[in-house]
Amino acid sequence: MGDFHEHVVFGFLAAAVTAYFMAEQMALTQLELFCSGLAVVTGSVLPDIDHKKAYAHRAAKSFCAVGSGITIIVYLSYPIHVRFILAALAFLLVYIGFSSIKFKHRGFTHSLSFMFLSTLAGIGLSAYFFASFLPGLALGVGILSHLTLDRHFKIS
Ligand SMILES: [Zn+2]
Incomplete structure (x- = not known):
């Protein structure tokens, strides 16, 4: 369920909701905003990497x-x-x-384990390159929005 466009739109909506609730703790720089936006889009379509036509x-x-x-x-x-x-x-x-x-479609990349591993990797990379964990977190929000739209929550 959900094609490319739906996943990107839903990813941005999920990011908006997250940003709304985190607004107090956030004072984003331009770079953090740019990278986080990119990370949300990447995360929202990343699980479909296991789909040949995606x-x-x-x-x-x-x-x-x-x-x-x-x-x-x-x-x-x-x-x-x-x-x-x-x-x-x-x-x-x-x-x-x-x-x-x-690839088995809706296999590992459509799982919560994949979401946690990618988010951890994303946080590590973004902390290393941008001294900020937010892009990594945004990646996780994107992936979560994808799983939500696909209605697919399994552990592995
Ligand atoms: Zn999917």
């Missing part, structure tokens, strides 16, 4: 494949033409690998 799945596939290629070009210290060949290989491997993974 936008989140296709976006993650392209992002990982392109990202691995660019990482190789930037960080390896081979001659540049070798790096481009390795980047092409990495791109293909990741792209094909991602396509061949058999």
